[in-house]
Amino acid sequence: xxxxxxxxxxxxxxxxxxxxxxxxxxxxxxxxxxxxxxxxxxxxxxxxxxxxxxxxxxxxxxxxxxxxxxxxxxxxxxxxxxxxxxxxxxxxxxxxxxxxxxxxxxxxxxxxxxxxxxxxxxxxxxxxxxxxxxxxxxxxxxxxxxxxxxxxxxxxxxxxxxxxxxxxxxxxxxxxxxxxxxxxxxxxxxxxxxxxxxxxxxxxxxxxxxxxxxxxxxxxxxxxxxxxxxxxxxxxxxxxxxxxxxxxxxxxxxxxxxxxxxxxxxxxxxxxxxxxxxxxxxxxxxxxxxxxxxxxxxxxxxx
Numbered sequence: 001x002x003x004x005x006x007x008x009x010x011x012x013x014x015x016x017x018x019x020x021x022x023x024x025x026x027x028x029x030x031x032x033x034x035x036x037x038x039x040x041x042x043x044x045x046x047x048x049x050x051x052x053x054x055x056x057x058x059x060x061x062x063x064x065x066x067x068x069x070x071x072x073x074x075x076x077x078x079x080x081x082x083x084x085x086x087x088x089x090x091x092x093x094x095x096x097x098x099x100x101x102x103x104x105x106x107x108x109x110x111x112x113x114x115x116x117x118x119x120x121x122x123x124x125x126x127x128x129x130x131x132x133x134x135x136x137x138x139x140x141x142x143x144x145x146x147x148x149x150x151x152x153x154x155x156x157x158x159x160x161x162x163x164x165x166x167x168x169x170x171x172x173x174x175x176x177x178x179x180x181x182x183x184x185x186x187x188x189x190x191x192x193x194x195x196x197x198x199x200x201x202x203x204x205x206x207x208x209x210x211x212x213x214x215x216x217x218x219x220x221x222x223x224x225x226x227x228x229x230x231x232x233x234x235x236x237x238x239x240x241x242x243x244x245x246x247x248x249x250x251x252x253x254x255x256x257x258x259x260x261x262x263x264x265x266x267x268x269x270x271x272x273x274x275x276x277x278x279x280x281x282x283x284x285x286x287x288x289x290x291x292x293x294x295x296x297x298x299x300x301x302x303x
Contacts, residue, residue: 006295007103007229008183008191014094021181024088028173031084032202035077039063042073064256068154071255072162079165085172089180100176102230103296111228111290115236118282123240126275133267152250159246167238174199175221175234192222209266217241220276224283229294233283 005013011021043060046052046069052060059065063074089095098105174195183191196218200211221234249258287294 004295004297005103006183006188007225008179008188010095010099010103010296011093011180011184015092020092021184024092024177025181027088028081028084028177031081035074035080038077039070039073042070046070059256063259066255066259067151068158071155072158074259075158075162075166078169079162081169082165082172085169085177089177093180095180099296100172100180102232103293104230105296108230108232108292111230111287111292112232112236114286114290115233115283116240118286119237119240119279121282122237122275122279123244125278126271129274130268130271133270155250155255156247159243159250163242163246164239167242168235170199171221171231171235171238174202174218175225175231179222179225188226192219192226196222204260209269213269213272216272216276220280224280227284227294228287229292229296233287237279237283 043057046067047057047060056065060067060070063070066074086097086100089100090097096105098107101107178195178198179191182194186194196215199218200206200214203210203214206214217237221237224233224237225231245258246255249255
């Protein structure tokens with residue numbers, strides 16, 4: 001049934017105190033920093049095991065040329081944010097894992113899987129637009145692929161299996177926990193905007209077009225949370241985007257560049273705008289068709 005609270009307002013039903021969201025956010029930041037330290041240790045161990053030179057060790061530590069071990073460590077370290085977000089939300093705010101996922105108190109699997117298909121449709125729309133632009137996706141798609149070998153096969157398999165964990169980690173932090181934190185005491189617009197800005201900033205050094213692209217993704221995913229009542233739509237788009245981005249990067253031999261896209265061009269934005277708007281319209285339409293709730297009773301009550 002429809003209830004009193006939207007997804008981003010669920011923390012209003014739990015224990016209050018300014019220190020709770022602060023402590024929870026610090027715990028998630030500490031997890032991200034810890035993940036970086038794990039990557040550094042993994043690079044040192046791999047370098048020592050393989051006898052890597054100083055330059056090769058630097059490439060490993062900075063993910064300029066990540067092999068399967070470093071790529072897996074990166075994706076898993078981000079995936080670790082999911083259980084941490086669950087623990088923080090439950091212990092500090094009384095929001096159990098299901099309520100951090102949607103106003104139904106669980107993952108709405110049918111909607112999630114259907115959205116994966118919609119994300120592919122939106123991606124095709126983006127490719128069609130990019131194909132007629134002077135630069136951008138067209139150049140990447142027509143580039144010469146890297147020769148197929150065991151390393152490439154391992155990287156593709158890791159991208160296929162672990163990208164959903166990486167995407168879920170980011171979604172549960174930025175569209176999940178942080179939207180509920182800011183929605184607990186700020187207007188709805190800021191509950192969407194602030195996590196979207198933090199999401200873009202968290203990706204590190206980047207050009208203005210890349211930053212705007214990530215900010216736009218965060219805004220679209222955040223509004224989808226409001227209009228669908230959960231994380232599934234944003235998660236599906238995130239997974240498909242990263243599957244394609246990592247897959248292309250592995251095949252073209254520039255995975256390191258895809259992890260640090262400090263470049264970027266304004267010509268990439270029209271394609272991603274078309275992709276985002278197409279997906280947004282389809283995801284909202286599907287949510288309405290499936291009758292998904294966007295508000296709920298207090299966590300713990302029947303829905």
